[in-house]
Amino acid sequence: MTPFQIILVAVLSLVALATVALAMRGSIGRLAGVGWLAVTGAGIVFAIRPNWTTDIAHLLGISRGTDLLLYLLVLAVLQGFLLIYLKLRRVRRELTLLVRELAIREAERRGDGGAGDTERR
Amino acid sequence: MVAEGTWVVVPVYNEATAIGGVVAELRRTFPNVVCVDDGSTDGSWKAVLSATPHALRHMVNRGQGAAIQTGTDYALRRGAQRIAHFDADGQHRVEDLVTLTEAVASGTCDIALGDRFSGDAAAVPAARRALLRAAVAFHRLTSGIALNDVHNGLRVLSRRAAERIEITADRMAHASEIIDLIAESGLVYRELPVRIRYTDYSRAKGQSWAGGFRIIFHYLVGRILG
Numbered sequence: 001m002t003p004f005q006i007i008l009v010a011v012l013s014l015v016a017l018a019t020v021a022l023a024m025r026g027s028i029g030r031l032a033g034v035g036w037l038a039v040t041g042a043g044i045v046f047a048i049r050p051n052w053t054t055d056i057a058h059l060l061g062i063s064r065g066t067d068l069l070l071y072l073l074v075l076a077v078l079q080g081f082l083l084i085y086l087k088l089r090r091v092r093r094e095l096t097l098l099v100r101e102l103a104i105r106e107a108e109r110r111g112d113g114g115a116g117d118t119e120r121r
Numbered sequence: 122m123v124a125e126g127t128w129v130v131v132p133v134y135n136e137a138t139a140i141g142g143v144v145a146e147l148r149r150t151f152p153n154v155v156c157v158d159d160g161s162t163d164g165s166w167k168a169v170l171s172a173t174p175h176a177l178r179h180m181v182n183r184g185q186g187a188a189i190q191t192g193t194d195y196a197l198r199r200g201a202q203r204i205a206h207f208d209a210d211g212q213h214r215v216e217d218l219v220t221l222t223e224a225v226a227s228g229t230c231d232i233a234l235g236d237r238f239s240g241d242a243a244a245v246p247a248a249r250r251a252l253l254r255a256a257v258a259f260h261r262l263t264s265g266i267a268l269n270d271v272h273n274g275l276r277v278l279s280r281r282a283a284e285r286i287e288i289t290a291d292r293m294a295h296a297s298e299i300i301d302l303i304a305e306s307g308l309v310y311r312e313l314p315v316r317i318r319y320t321d322y323s324r325a326k327g328q329s330w331a332g333g334f335r336i337i338f339h340y341l342v343g344r345i346l347g
Contacts, residue, residue: 103157
């Protein structure tokens with residue numbers, strides 16, 4: 001193995017171990033754990049046997065293995081953006097609900113015994 | 122009395138110079154005015170506090186749609202019979218709000234919407250008219266609802282309608298969202314002619330074309346992602 005292959009395998013193995021640890025602690029979902037394990041596992045295999053990416057690429061009608069990896073990377077990045085965006089939307093929504101509740105409570109606290117309660121039925 | 126059961130929700134964002142006068146004028150007719158300061162940075166909050174006993178503040182800016190919904194929740198908890206939306210920059214006229222309020226209070230509709238085009242459309246500046254017409258065309262396509270004036274901030278909703286229509290679009294896309302919710306809910310709506318007071322101040326605060334495209338983007342994302 002070349003030095004770079006050794007580094008790659010070492011790093012990917014650490015990621016795989018971290019994934020297992022996180023999944024066992026329940027920090028990430030089971031599905032996400034399996035998915036990450038599959039990705040890192042495939043990474044390790046391809047690091048050791050780079051030619052296999054070319055073989056798979058040919059099966060899919062892509063001429064080079066590096067192209068296959070590039071396409072997969074693009075898809076993964078897009079997926080990542082989407083997930084982050086959805087998460088951000090949810091957080092923004094929760095923030096709005098929180099800010100709203102605080103605003104109403106603060107106003108009601110200030111208004112207790114004060115003006116405005118005449119309209120309450 | 123009709124005006125007393127109607128709670129006027131005024132979303133406020135950096136309107137320190139205008140808000141005091143707008144609220145004072147409103148309160149001469151409508152005793153219950155809820156101002157929601159949407160995290161202003163210009164001293165609007167102080168003006169709001171002295172303008173009305175129903176002063177609410179978003180600690181961080183959440184957008185006009187969010188502010189309107191906050192004021193609505195507050196007013197509904199206080200037993201409001203009707204909810205009105207009124208802009209803070211002084212572009213709406215209190216007498217128009219009275220007209221809309223009476224339409225809802227008399228039971229002819231659940232929601233009354235201000236329409237600046239059916240009356241004296243010439244009062245609307247040409248550039249404004251083109252932009253708003255584009256918004257109208259967009260809505261005919263997306264919701265199938267045929268309104269004259271979709272982005273008019275002057276509205277009156279019955280309590281029933283206000284309870285059914287929950288604004289989740291935090292920013293300016295709420296105007297579009299409200300139209301969709303009306304279309305889906307089967308609530309009865311009416312557009313009534315109103316006049317907008319176009320001043321240099323209110324015009325500077327209005328939407329640009331770029332703002333319009335931003336609204337469309339947020340609106341479409343909201344529709345697709347739910």
